[in-house]
Amino acid sequence: xxxxxxxxxxxxxxxxxxxxxxxxxxxxxxxxxxxxxxxxxxxxxxxxxxxxxxxxxxxxxxxxxxxxxxxxxxxxxxxxxxxxxxxxxxxxxxxxxxxxxxxxxxxxxxxxxxxxxxxxxxxxxxxxxxxxxxxxxxxxxxxxxxxxxxxxxxxxxxxxxxxxxxxxxxxxxxxxxxxxxxxxxxxxxxxxxxxxxxxxxxxxxxxxxxxxxxxxxxxxxxxxxxxxxxxxxxxxxxxxxxxxxxxxxxxxxxxxxxxxxxxxxxxxxxxxxxxxxxxxxxxxxxxxxxxxxxxxxxxxxxxxxxxxxxxxxxxxxxxxxxxxxxxxxxxxxxxxxxxxxxxxxxxxxxxxxxxxxxxxxxxxxxxxxxxxxxxxxxxxxxxxxxxxxxxxxxxxxxxxxxxxxxxxxxxxxxxxxxxxxxxxxxxxxxxxxxxxxxxxxxxxxxxxxxxxxxxxxxxxxxxxxxxxxxxxxxxxxxxxxxxx
Numbered sequence: 001x002x003x004x005x006x007x008x009x010x011x012x013x014x015x016x017x018x019x020x021x022x023x024x025x026x027x028x029x030x031x032x033x034x035x036x037x038x039x040x041x042x043x044x045x046x047x048x049x050x051x052x053x054x055x056x057x058x059x060x061x062x063x064x065x066x067x068x069x070x071x072x073x074x075x076x077x078x079x080x081x082x083x084x085x086x087x088x089x090x091x092x093x094x095x096x097x098x099x100x101x102x103x104x105x106x107x108x109x110x111x112x113x114x115x116x117x118x119x120x121x122x123x124x125x126x127x128x129x130x131x132x133x134x135x136x137x138x139x140x141x142x143x144x145x146x147x148x149x150x151x152x153x154x155x156x157x158x159x160x161x162x163x164x165x166x167x168x169x170x171x172x173x174x175x176x177x178x179x180x181x182x183x184x185x186x187x188x189x190x191x192x193x194x195x196x197x198x199x200x201x202x203x204x205x206x207x208x209x210x211x212x213x214x215x216x217x218x219x220x221x222x223x224x225x226x227x228x229x230x231x232x233x234x235x236x237x238x239x240x241x242x243x244x245x246x247x248x249x250x251x252x253x254x255x256x257x258x259x260x261x262x263x264x265x266x267x268x269x270x271x272x273x274x275x276x277x278x279x280x281x282x283x284x285x286x287x288x289x290x291x292x293x294x295x296x297x298x299x300x301x302x303x304x305x306x307x308x309x310x311x312x313x314x315x316x317x318x319x320x321x322x323x324x325x326x327x328x329x330x331x332x333x334x335x336x337x338x339x340x341x342x343x344x345x346x347x348x349x350x351x352x353x354x355x356x357x358x359x360x361x362x363x364x365x366x367x368x369x370x371x372x373x374x375x376x377x378x379x380x381x382x383x384x385x386x387x388x389x390x391x392x393x394x395x396x397x398x399x400x401x402x403x404x405x406x407x408x409x410x411x412x413x414x415x416x417x418x419x420x421x422x423x424x425x426x427x428x429x430x431x432x433x434x435x436x437x438x439x440x441x442x443x444x445x446x447x448x449x450x451x452x453x454x455x456x457x458x459x460x461x462x463x464x465x466x467x468x469x470x471x472x473x474x475x476x477x478x479x480x481x482x483x484x
Contacts, residue, residue, distance in 0.1 A: 179366030224273025
């Protein structure tokens with residue numbers, strides 16, 4: 001249902017138009033919800049409260065002209081299309097109105113209500129096209145099958161499954177370790193599911209606190225909570241008939257899980273603080289690095305929601321299980337990295353490629369890209385050097401008996417000039433947190449004391465690096481060569 005705001009001081013005309021638009025139906029449902037106002041001031045208030053899709057604005061109002069408030073109206077309504085109407089045929093005003101950003105400028109009395117209907121429908125169509133174009137640009141969602149690099153049997157099977165998924169709009173659950181490319185797969189599914197551009201709206205469920213996440217998903221009405229000075233559309237509403245991508249859904253609270261389950265079952269939702277039912281037209285794709293069946297067993301994830309999400313489940317294998325894909329991945333990533341950092345590192349010696357295929361890649365493709373980016377930046381010419389890559393794993397050294405573990409003693413810098421022994425900043429941080437969690441046996445309070453960070457910061461870092469939340473996992477450490 002679209003919201004239509006009509007601002008006109010002719011009360012008789014206002015009521016006629018309101019009744020006319022409220023009687024229009026689409027797929028058996030009312031097409032418009034109509035708000036009205038008889039002055040410029042009341043119109044601006046109504047625009048802030050109702051968040052209209054289209055505004056029909058009279059040029060001559062008791063307190064100000066429509067031309068004077070068009071900029072304020074656009075600021076309150078966002079991308080709403082504004083149609084100015086007037087009883088006067090003035091070419092100069094017409095030009096000024098279009099220059100100010102009016103979608104159209106029409107004269108009254110209207111010879112045929114159908115003519116006004118056509119203008120309103122055209123305004124809605126242009127608004128939707130503009131939104132889709134903006135989302136494509138903002139989200140860079142032009143992911144294609146060519147971006148899925150790999151000839152291993154597991155990746156070929158994944159591509160086949162993607163082909164089957166795009167033929168339906170069923171809910172999809174994508175699972176896999178952090179850094180395997182779950183969002184890329186979601187974008188590919190989205191782009192091959194529709195013949196025309198549609199919005200792809202992604203949201204990371206672990207990056208937003210519950211109170212804000214509910215508003216982000218469902219939207220809210222003005223006054224729904226402290227600070228809600230205006231209404232706001234949620235991701236489900238903005239996505240229209242496109243895709244909503246719920247990343248890291250395994251981190252969603254049980255309370256929000258229950259609300260999401262209801263939305264998926266009824267295909268309807270309400271804004272926070274609202275009562276109007278809004279149809280869910282978008283497809284839902286969810287992703288998580290967690291094992292949801294284990295989360296269900298531990299009582300941390302609702303079984304009914306899990307069953308609803310896993311209508312179609314896609315598992316992305318970790319990079320260490322498809323090492324034959326690393327050489328083509330390196331070539332693909334180098335092309336992208338060179339373009340980004342304005343360099344021409346194109347040659348990879350055989351021994352360097354062999355070393356790349358032997359590394360553990362706990363951060364998967366994301367870690368590989370970070371390592372390659374660092375190596376490209378450091379490379380003096382067009383050859384990727386082994387000296388700029390991390391060393392292979394060795395067991396971590398145990399702390400001396402009786403010596404307290406601190407951040408400094410956990411991770412000492414190599415006392416040599418070999419750059420291959422220096423980890424990337426992200427890898428160093430991941431190692432440090434993992435070692436601290438291992439030493440404290442997963443005690444987060446003690447870990448925060450050792451690292452000198454707050455509890456929320458630690459939680460974010462654990463999520464970012466995919467570290468176990470009960471204990472520190474084995475750590476990828478870099479050996480220190482004997483400098484003597």
